[in-house]
Amino acid sequence: MLSLEEYRKLANDEIAAIPYPATPNGLYEPIAYTMDLGGKRLRPALVLMACEAMGGDVKKAVKPAVGLELFHNFTLLHDDVMDNADVRRGKPTVHRRWNDNTAILSGDAMLTMSSQYVAQVDPAVLPEIMRLFNQTAMEIYEGQQYDMDFEVRNNVTLEEYIDMIRLKTSVLIGCACKMGALIAGASEANAQALYETGLYLGLAFQLQDDVLDVWGDEATFGKAIGGDIMNNKKTFLLIGAMQKAQGDDANELRRWINNEYALRSEKVPAVTALYERLGMREAADEAIKRYDDMAFDALSRVEMSDEAREAFVQLIKGLVDRKK
Amino acid sequence: MLSLEEYRKLANDEIAAIPYPATPNGLYEPIAYTMDLGGKRLRPALVLMACEAMGGDVKKAVKPAVGLELFHNFTLLHDDVMDNADVRRGKPTVHRRWNDNTAILSGDAMLTMSSQYVAQVDPAVLPEIMRLFNQTAMEIYEGQQYDMDFEVRNNVTLEEYIDMIRLKTSVLIGCACKMGALIAGASEANAQALYETGLYLGLAFQLQDDVLDVWGDEATFGKAIGGDIMNNKKTFLLIGAMQKAQGDDANELRRWINNEYALRSEKVPAVTALYERLGMREAADEAIKRYDDMAFDALSRVEMSDEAREAFVQLIKGLVDRKK
Numbered sequence: 172m173l174s175l176e177e178y179r180k181l182a183n184d185e186i187a188a189i190p191y192p193a194t195p196n197g198l199y200e201p202i203a204y205t206m207d208l209g210g211k212r213l214r215p216a217l218v219l220m221a222c223e224a225m226g227g228d229v230k231k232a233v234k235p236a237v238g239l240e241l242f243h244n245f246t247l248l249h250d251d252v253m254d255n256a257d258v259r260r261g262k263p264t265v266h267r268r269w270n271d272n273t274a275i276l277s278g279d280a281m282l283t284m285s286s287q288y289v290a291q292v293d294p295a296v297l298p299e300i301m302r303l304f305n306q307t308a309m310e311i312y313e314g315q316q317y318d319m320d321f322e323v324r325n326n327v328t329l330e331e332y333i334d335m336i337r338l339k340t341s342v343l344i345g346c347a348c349k350m351g352a353l354i355a356g357a358s359e360a361n362a363q364a365l366y367e368t369g370l371y372l373g374l375a376f377q378l379q380d381d382v383l384d385v386w387g388d389e390a391t392f393g394k395a396i397g398g399d400i401m402n403n404k405k406t407f408l409l410i411g412a413m414q415k416a417q418g419d420d421a422n423e424l425r426r427w428i429n430n431e432y433a434l435r436s437e438k439v440p441a442v443t444a445l446y447e448r449l450g451m452r453e454a455a456d457e458a459i460k461r462y463d464d465m466a467f468d469a470l471s472r473v474e475m476s477d478e479a480r481e482a483f484v485q486l487i488k489g490l491v492d493r494k495k
Numbered sequence: 496m497l498s499l500e501e502y503r504k505l506a507n508d509e510i511a512a513i514p515y516p517a518t519p520n521g522l523y524e525p526i527a528y529t530m531d532l533g534g535k536r537l538r539p540a541l542v543l544m545a546c547e548a549m550g551g552d553v554k555k556a557v558k559p560a561v562g563l564e565l566f567h568n569f570t571l572l573h574d575d576v577m578d579n580a581d582v583r584r585g586k587p588t589v590h591r592r593w594n595d596n597t598a599i600l601s602g603d604a605m606l607t608m609s610s611q612y613v614a615q616v617d618p619a620v621l622p623e624i625m626r627l628f629n630q631t632a633m634e635i636y637e638g639q640q641y642d643m644d645f646e647v648r649n650n651v652t653l654e655e656y657i658d659m660i661r662l663k664t665s666v667l668i669g670c671a672c673k674m675g676a677l678i679a680g681a682s683e684a685n686a687q688a689l690y691e692t693g694l695y696l697g698l699a700f701q702l703q704d705d706v707l708d709v710w711g712d713e714a715t716f717g718k719a720i721g722g723d724i725m726n727n728k729k730t731f732l733l734i735g736a737m738q739k740a741q742g743d744d745a746n747e748l749r750r751w752i753n754n755e756y757a758l759r760s761e762k763v764p765a766v767t768a769l770y771e772r773l774g775m776r777e778a779a780d781e782a783i784k785r786y787d788d789m790a791f792d793a794l795s796r797v798e799m800s801d802e803a804r805e806a807f808v809q810l811i812k813g814l815v816d817r818k819k
Contacts, residue, residue, distance in 0.1 A: 192637075195640040197643070197644060249599055252596075252599060253596040253600065275573055275576060275599060276577065276636055276639055276640060276643075279602075280636040283606070283633055283636070284633070286610055286625070286629050287626075287633075290622070290625045294618065297618070297621055297622060298614070298618050301621075302611075305607050306611075308607040309611075312522055312600055312607070313516075313518075313519055313522060315600055316519040316521050316600060319521070319596065320519060320521060
């Protein structure tokens with residue numbers, strides 16, 4: 172087994188070698204720009220790691236791994252248009268640097284490119300790989316739709332929130348693990364157990380994101396703390412707090428949510444204190460621990476070498492204890 | 496061989512049976528709305544016809560045929576956002592009836608659905624079918640990008656225009672023909688000759704569209720005549736006229752293009768008269784005839800039964816002589 176860092180490097184080398192046609196420049200330049208923004212490359216690294224863990228040839232998994240990273244970045248590109256976001260990884264988003272039409276069309280092309288890369292597998296596994304990839308994509312659009320629906324709803328439950336992040340974030344992590352396993356020729360049972368490992372890891376990962384946005388260290392996290400609070404983003408913390416808060420706490424939370432002119436320096440510490448008073452940090456940590464355990468449980472059902480299992484154990488521990 | 500009408504009915508029956516999930520409604524309702532708007536269903540009919548013409552089982556081509564229609568309608572949905580179009584087939588466009596975000600996300604889902612339908616072929620031909628489909632999709636995005644680039648350029652040549660419509664429109668007609676042939680197990684040479692038949696047919700078809708927009712019969716054409724003229728759309732006619740016009744004609748054409756407040760009742764007849772004076776109708780008819788001949792020439796290279804060949808001959812004649 173290679174290290175996570177080495178899998179990332181394999182993915183990054185292939186991403187750097189994507190042969191963008193020279194024309195029309197207006198179509199391909201924003202795609203190259205997006206892929207050059209960097210990122211954790213977690214999904215392609217997982218495809219490669221899962222492939223090797225199940226006894227496959229990592230070289231056969233590099234193109235589909237990059238396909239998942241293209242897909243992930245396509246969703247970010249279109250989400251940034253829909254959320255009207257200005258900045259992505261410290262740089263202007265595509266629709267800000269160019270315009271909405273460019274972001275729409277280049278995103279469409281990225282989605283098709285992702286399919287081109289994913290399809291570069293042995294013909295024997297292609298039908299199942301395409302089914303997995305397309306099904307995952309549909310679930311991710313459903314998750315994005317629920318996320319947008321939640322913005323205008325005030326009665327979202329924690330159960331609905333978990334189901335939304337399962338669709339929007341976790342299924343792609345599960346898909347990455349299962350895809351690597353399928354490329355390695357793993358049994359359906361092993362591939363499915365690895366899918367569930369990734370799925371629960373993804374849930375823990377996203378909840379950790381909610382926590383880091385509030386209690387993370389700004390320098391390590393890489394973006395301003397409290398962004399979700401300022402945007403009244405319906406995270407695990409806000410939804411839980413809205414359900415738990417009574418009396419004065421409920422009134423205070425409502426006032427901060429409705430105050431469009433609240434100063435960041437006042438709203439973020441106040442809502443953070445409310446979250447802490449209501450025990451939301453513990454509730455989130457418990458939920459993370461629960462999904463973490465479920466990921467380990469699914470992993471225990473995968474037939475693999477001790478070395479491969481240990482690599483996944485370290486990965487899960489590292490991602491959930493991450494500070495950024 | 497069935498009739499074109501019967502192939503269309505097969506496609507429409509399958510389209511009516513698309514199983515849209517009930518939730519999230521915001522994602523799937525706009526897709527059902529788009530597919531219910533109707534249309535000529537030319538692309539799926541061509542897949543079915545080409546499959547049967549090459550000795551294949553039409554039933555095996557129905558899902559991928561609907562996949563191409565889903566893809567075509569996805570491009571219209573996103574193009575309508577990019578062009579800020581209000582009406583499609585007499586009804587509000589998705590981004591007008593709902594909003595831009597809905598049109599973007601539902602369009603993305605349609606693109607993935609199209610891939611799900613296209614992939615439902617025998618595993619033996621799946622790799623080549625996916626390559627053809629994805630390659631065609633990339634060319635169509637390139638065509639749309641050139642089309643948008645042309646809007647802000649004043650030196651577009653007829654050659655560039657033909658290349659743009661080849662990418663934006665014709666490759667999908669060629670793809671439909673080739674996909675049907677591949678599903679039928681046709682040889683690469685036959686499939687390629689049928690691709691070229693569709694490609695040249697598509698060029699003739701699009702040029703005919705430019706002509707109908709100016710000289711069509713409003714009742715038969717189904718939309719207002721002169722839309723391209725009012726929008727200064729860089730069609731074969733306008734690009735050719737801009738190149739040919741000298742002296743007073745050139746000045747008059749420029750005046751109409753720059754007059755933002757021109758009345759439809761004055762601009763459309765005046766520019767039409769200019770086109771006629773400059774011989775653009777004859778030039779377009781000649782170009783259509785040329786691509787028509789090239790379609791027949793490519794068809795002559797396909798090894799097929801007399802009955803199948805005759806069906807394609809009638810199709811080409813019917814599409815080019817069409818009034819709508």
